[in-house]
Amino acid sequence: MPSAHYFPLELHASDDDQDCEEQEQLVDTDHRSSMLSNQYNLHYHPQLADYDNDNRTTELGMGMAPRLSRPGSSRRRYWLPMLIIASFCVIFYLMFSSQALGLGGSFNDGDDDFEPHSGQGKRWVPFPYQVSEFKFLTNEHKIENQNSSSSHALNESLHICSESHEDRRLYMQDKPHSAYAQLPVIYFVTPTYPRREQIPELTRLAHTLLHVPRIHWLVANDYERCDTYMDMLLNRFGIPFTHLSSPMPHKFRSTKPAPRGVANRRAALQWIRQHNLTNGVLYFGDDDNTYDLRLFSEIRQTQRVSMFPVGLIADYAVSGPVVRDGKVVAFLDSWVAGRRWPVDMAGFAVNLAYMSLYPNVNMPYKPGYEEDLFLRSIGLHIDQIEPRGMNCTEVLVWHTQTKSKKAPIVRLEKKFLDGRSNLGALFRSLKEMGVASVSDTEGPLATISKNGKGKAHSYFLS
Template sequence: MLVRMFYTSCRNMTRAKNFALLVLCLLIAGILIFNTSSASSDDTNKEYSMVAENDSMVVCFENFDDTRKLIFDAGYNDVDQDASSDTVIYFVTPTYPRREQAAEITRLGQTLMHVPNLHWIVADDTESCNPFLNQLLKKFGIPYTHIASPMPVFYRTRKLVPRGVANRRAALSWIRNNNKKTGVLYFGDDDNTFDLKLFSEIRTTKKVSMFPVGLIGDYAVSTPIVSNGKVQGFFDSWPAKRKWPVDMAGFAVNLEYMALSSNVTMPYKAGYEEDEFLKSIGLKMQDIEPKANNCTEILVWHTQTKNNKPPKIRISSGALQNDKVNLGTLLRQLESMGVSHISQSEGTAAQITKDGKSKSLLSWFS
């Protein structure tokens, strides 16, 4: 718009034969055109950079207040000792919508409620923020960041889908964007099981700590091999020529150490996420700190909930809208969690059972 105004002024000066002002006018117009072009080029480069990465993320909500103070007075020895440390654990949980999501986040959240000085980064594989998930996270009282970080569509069509990568990359971006250079990073899936002792141990990580993970592969465990207090190799049933054949839940990283590497990343390469991430931070064997009593204890288990398709329940609108009965409220809540679906024409017919006899809800409400 500004360039167009100068062009009109210059044209009027030409008609008036004021050549001195004409030269000055053309000079200013040239500068404006150059600056506009440069700005446009910069914007294009930024846009290209974002598209090239194929990643997108939205920070849905953040809460830095810790409302769990009374829990730490419960008398659990490991928690009491752990509370003396100021080192923050950044606990990264990739998650995705499914019928088990609310149950697994609840189980994990009630474990993390007992861990002081922890910031929970929950990255959800969704295009937009899930308000139900946010309400669930809020009730635990844990300082947290809720991110919507969908997997790029391109990777969803692959034979081996790199699940959780977009989520963890988003968490790494959040750490980088917020200049977090002190503390300990740990990747903890929502279907894993954690001993509270694990958090006391990883909090002292100076570079990279490692420890066994139970229920992994054909060996039922993935662990470093430790001799004389030093890691000598790895015991994992799927080596796959990986330099670091470890499970995602089997290591923790000091953020100050990670900040020394400028190209920290995690690739969209199923099965090699841990290996490439640890390579990107420049890990050397002598940097590894074995935890869990020289890797003789299992403090984290790779438990997995079997994923089932959400069932469809056929139920009358009368039953759903009857405020005097709990069923409508309960089923609508389950639908919001993705646990089940409600239909008036499809699915398993809803019944009520009393004194050993079952009958249709429709007849019960009529």
């Protein structure tokens, strides 16, 4: 990307200064050496030039004292040039400070030749409340962005519901976890939200992660408060985890499409920043995907950014890099939409040491462009991408989605949900998970059968 050049403003003599010099030349040379005439020159007002030149000799010849300009006029002569110079200084300051704070500039989507940030002289500059386009340059330049309606400042507050850094699993892949002590940690970020399928999908994902050594599971829930059932669930698996409450801002909930999962991932990025983590690998793993265990061995080797195909994506049923001679040269995706990096969220991993070079890493609230703008925020260049999965010939992650349905209400008299059967405890658990609930008056009547014949539940429970 071409450099942004700035030229200092040149200070020129103002018209008022030139007028002052001309007026000083109009002073009678006969009186130039006298103190009174010198004082007269200092306070000579340009607007009185014509009048004074015509009448000054007459006044002096009659013994009249030379007229001095009014104090207010002299102050105006003094302050006018100062105001002009101050205006130039303010304009000069605003031009440079706006660039430094990321309030100006635009992003050229067609420019693929910008250089990554070296990390020297880095500083944390919170993004403004609305961001959609970015320009990321070398340390010789400044990071710029252009305002739109897509992002909040990344340094929002965090709400940690529960956390455990202890790995209580005895074995992974037939080896004790101590055998993997030298491996870099994978920080596996899972955005999730309350729905009927939430707990089953997290359970399924957890049983994949149980086989992965040296992993920390960041589960960010789109919920206004902490979910105690999820706390219990995550703690039960013995995997090191952090449970975050990260609700989507209310102003985005009514937009179509809503930027689902962005607040969750931003919370995880903020958690990583607050812990100053620079050793390990970051991966965004949704709770409804299917993961091949080989994926984790592949992404653990990431030096900057690794990429790989994701199956079951949109019209082509796949999204991923195009590789020639071991290098990524382009991308295959059925929805390009001007994205420089048209990839799925599950199709890349980032080394934290590399990401730490970019203090303005961000994921804006812009549906469909979250991956693209995140990868732009870390200064990614196509030559830096590491193709994984046998040069992107294998699919190691699948975008399998569970069709979401509304949690049903079952009509079952609550008086029967006591200790006389298992149904009371079962439905209480289902309600905690958000899977189903019971009512005395709503929903289809619960039917219990025996020997192929259905009976009202009261037949067996009364």
